[in-house]
Amino acid sequence: MTATVSTQPRYQVVNPATGEPGESFDFATDAEVEAILASSDEAYRSWRDLPITERAKIVKRVGELFKEHSSRLGAIATEEMGKPLPEAVDEADFCGDIFDYFATEGPGLAADQEIKTFSPGKAFVQKLPIGPLLGIMPWNYPFYQIARFAAPNLVLGNTIVLKHAESVPKSALAVQELMDEAGVPRGVYQNLFASYEQIEGIIGDRRIVGVSLTGSERAGSVVASIAGRNLKKCVLELGGSDAYVVLDSDDVKASADLAWDTRIGNTGQACNSNKRMIVSSDIFDGFVERLVERAKNLKAGDPAEAAEGTFAPLSSRRAAETLHEQVQDAVSKGATLHAGGELVDGPAAYYSPAVLTGVTPEMRAYREELFGPVAVVYSVGSDDEALTLANDSDYGLGGAVFSTDTQRAEKIARRLESGMSNVNTPANEGQEVPFGGVKRSGFGRELGPLGMDEFVNKRLYYVAD
Known part of the structure; x- marks a missing residue:
């Protein structure tokens, strides 16, 4: 050599x-x-x-x-x-x-x-x-x-x-x-x-x-x-920008809690995290309201202590800055930042968990992977609209579909363009199940x-x- x-x-x-x-x-x-x-x-x-x-x-x-x-x-x-x-x-x-x-x-x-x-x-x-x-x-x-x-x-x-x-x-x-x-x-x-x-x-x-x-x-x-x-x-x-489709729910608060806990796992730094939440218009407002409540109740904390009600830093200052740039690009083009999205001053890598709606195709957040604790939520009026939006991504790692009617969820989940597709669970992860994607994933x-x-x-x- x-x-x-x-x-x-x-x-x-x-x-x-x-x-x-x-x-x-x-x-x-x-x-x-x-x-x-x-x-x-x-x-x-x-x-x-x-x-x-x-x-x-x-x-x-x-x-x-x-x-x-x-x-x-x-x-x-x-x-x-x-x-x-x-x-x-x-x-x-x-x-x-x-x-x-x-x-x-x-x-x-x-x-x-x-x-x-x-x-x-x-x-x-x-x-x-x-x-x-x-x-x-x-x-x-x-x-x-x-x-x-x-x-x-x-x-x-x-x-x-x-x-x-x-x-x-x-x-x-x-x-x-x-x-x-x-x-x-x-x-x-x-x-x-x-x-x-x-x-x-x-x-x-x-x-x-x-x-x-x-x-x-x-x-x-x-x-x-x-x-x-x-x-x-x-x-x-x-990378991944997994779709997380919620067609209906008999407990919107619980559904939003599950979505939020999934999104902030590993401080949002997971390839198969639910980076795009696609929610039926019937429950959208309540769903977003609960996400905002969860986000606002968090404060920066020491990851070595991991106290309840705290969030950890991202992996590096540069990672936090990149995420902030993506969110600010969306806001500057008309998206709504409901909570969080604040980059701490100084050399640390804290970025407050955020809730973002109104993201459109001309924004970076629509196409790019957001590798951090940002919940991007879309409202859809039909199952077909949900499927079209879910598949409108260059990535194809994982995805999940939720409904009180399992057959209804399966109808969408079977048509997701992804390497992993789940019904009524964020992901079936384990040493015995394959992991991987399609498209640019x-x-x-x-x-x-x-x-x-x-x-x-x-x-x-x-x-x-």
């Missing part, structure tokens, strides 16, 4: 609740990158040959360690990206469930499948590992994003080079420590503090056979372009049975009579 000089900041911890910098870490040198790639390639030869049941035992131990260290891991995430501490601990605990699922179910999911053949003999589809993979992970779920990529691929027999977001280096190192403690062999899972400039060379390196990225639409297009030029398989989980799936199907050689194995 040729020498590179990075123009981006180093890996740096900045507490978003205060704006104060913490520990920083240097980028890997090109020599260190080469050593990690060589180690990943070498380790693959022995890791793939280890029986899948033995790999699964090690992966299961990783999951146990996530649960054992969930409090410590949660505190790290809270410091680095401002996640409320209880949510951060739950995230780490959930990672334990993901690793356990693939350790338990993975050997069966990867087993040979006999298929019907008209030739004299037996035909099977095998699911075999393909080699070292590069994972490029985001900051919003610093442990969960790793788990859903790493767990199935480690069970399959692939090896992993993990490039995490520059703002969560301590989270990245903590995961490496768990892998080492669990007995993951040297070279099988490796954290790498790579620069942007180094990533292109890593994807193009002959030893890396695939790349998985969770991040922005812009980052996805860049990574997909590089992977395409080098004929590498990629999985992309990108990316392609490929993680979690569940489909999580074992991306980075595999689905080889035909035929034995003649």
Whole structure:
């Protein structure tokens, strides 16, 4: 590899609740990158040959360690990206469930499948590992994003080079420590503090056979372009602007509470958050009134304490400023800001949870993803209008439809242009159900049975009579 000089900041911890910098870490040198790639390639030869049941035992131990260290891991995430501490601990605990699922179910999911053949003999589809993979992970779920990529691929027999977001280096190192403690062999899972400039060379390196990225639409297009030029398989989980359709309700207050609690989870920084609430005109006023009440009753608080009635900061000052710009653009063009939408002075990243109505297509908020605690609410007069608005998005990650008449909700939910569609629940999330989208939300799936199907050689194995 040729020498590179990075123009981006180093890996740096900045507490978003205060704006104060913490520990920083240097980028890997090109020599260190080469050593990690060589180690990943070498380790693959022995890791793939280890029986899948033995790999699964090690992966299961990783999951146990996530649960054992969930409090410590949660505190790290809270410091680095401002996640409320209880949510951060739950995230780490959930990672334990993901690793356990693939350790338990993975050997069966990867087993040979006999298929019907008209030739004299037996035909099977095998699911075999393909080699070292590069994972490029985001900051919003610093442990969960790793788990859903790493767990199935480690069970399959692939090896992993993990490039995490520059703002969560301590989270990245903590995961490496768990892998080492669990007995993951040297070279099988490796954290790498790579620069942007180094990533292109890593994807193009002959030893890396695939790349998985969770991040922005812009980052996805860049990574997909590089992977395409080098004929590498990629999985992309990108942005989302999920429709959350409420056709009717026998308890408007409860419906609005569920929508609000869903929207402000992780301070609104979730790809599949309900960023577009589409509500029947019959209940729209009451629905918005309740959202406004909830928003106005919140005040900025320390995410490490996560006291009731408080909201946490966004991940960074820049993230808060970007969200503020999007909201102000909508207001300047005629949208109504009912509550919140205030950016705190100083270096901290607090942005008060907001309720926005009257958003129209010429506003940024109509097309762009609002990655933060802003409830955008639309009024519709019919089910057909709700469906048209729901599908009028460049994104297609998830969506949900609510009605007291399940069949009525299903009629709309089945026609959502999304990778995930839910009826009478914000989302059915779990280690056993696939996650992923369509359109500009990316392609490929993680979690569940489909999580074992991306980075595999689905080889035909035929034995003649």
